[in-house]
Amino acid sequence: MTDLSLYNVDIVSDLDLPALNKFHLENKGLATLAVRNRPAYRVYLVDNAGRIRGWKNRSTGEQILTGIPVESLNEIAFSGMHIVKPEIFNYMSEGVYSLTALYLDLAKEHEIYTYREDKGFWFDIGTPDNLEEVRRFYST
Numbered sequence: 001m002t003d004l005s006l007y008n009v010d011i012v013s014d015l016d017l018p019a020l021n022k023f024h025l026e027n028k029g030l031a032t033l034a035v036r037n038r039p040a041y042r043v044y045l046v047d048n049a050g051r052i053r054g055w056k057n058r059s060t061g062e063q064i065l066t067g068i069p070v071e072s073l074n075e076i077a078f079s080g081m082h083i084v085k086p087e088i089f090n091y092m093s094e095g096v097y098s099l100t101a102l103y104l105d106l107a108k109e110h111e112i113y114t115y116r117e118d119k120g121f122w123f124d125i126g127t128p129d130n131l132e133e134v135r136r137f138y139s140t
Contacts, residue, residue, distance in 0.1 A: 001086045008080030010126040012134055015081055020115050024083040029111035031084040031103065036118050040077035042100070044114060047073060052112040055104055066107045076114060079122055 003024065005017065015034055024032035033052070035044065045054035045063070047070045054065040056075060078100075091106055103112050125131045 004084050004086060006082045006084060010124055011080035011122070012125055013079065013081070013122040014120040015079065015117055015122070016120075017081070020081065020117075021083060023115045024113070027111070027113050029085075029113040030088055030106060031082055031110075032113045032115050033103070034079040034081040035076040035114040035116050036079050036122060037116070038077045038122065043075040043077050044100075045073040046076055046114050050114045050116065052103055052107040052114060055100055064104055066104060068108065076116065079117070080124070 003021075005021070020032065020034055029051075033044070035046075041059045042055065042057050044052050045056055045065070047053050052066070053068055053070050053073055054063060056063045058075075082099075088106070092102060106112055121137065123130060123134045123137070125134050
């Protein structure tokens with residue numbers, strides 16, 4: 001079975017999906033998350049190789065680390081697009097939960113990579129105000 005591309009339904013972006021897929025296949029991680037440097041309250045903490053090593057809520061200061069020793073971590077925001085190997089479903093339990101918690105747990109024993117892309121556009125259209133912003137962007 002081939003790896004699966006996941007895309008949050010409330011995201012509009014011109015991310016180079018073939019480049020994301022190429023990066024994922026070359027690095028052979030269990031998952032690869034598209035990320036970008038943008039304002040966000042909740043961010044992943046990644047090592048210099050782009051592997052997930054934790055998570056942080058910038059507004060509350062809450063932080064979760066995977067327990068893997070790392071000298072320095074970088075904060076980066078998830079873009080809502082990811083590629084996963086089908087075997088990831090073997091590690092998922094039933095119920096409703098955040099994929100962030102799953103990725104943090106899996107990062108303790110598996111390679112969960114981030115693919116950083118800061119150019120181009122990215123919008124979260126999950127609110128009426130954000131949707132209006134995208135409409136203005138496309139009308140110009």
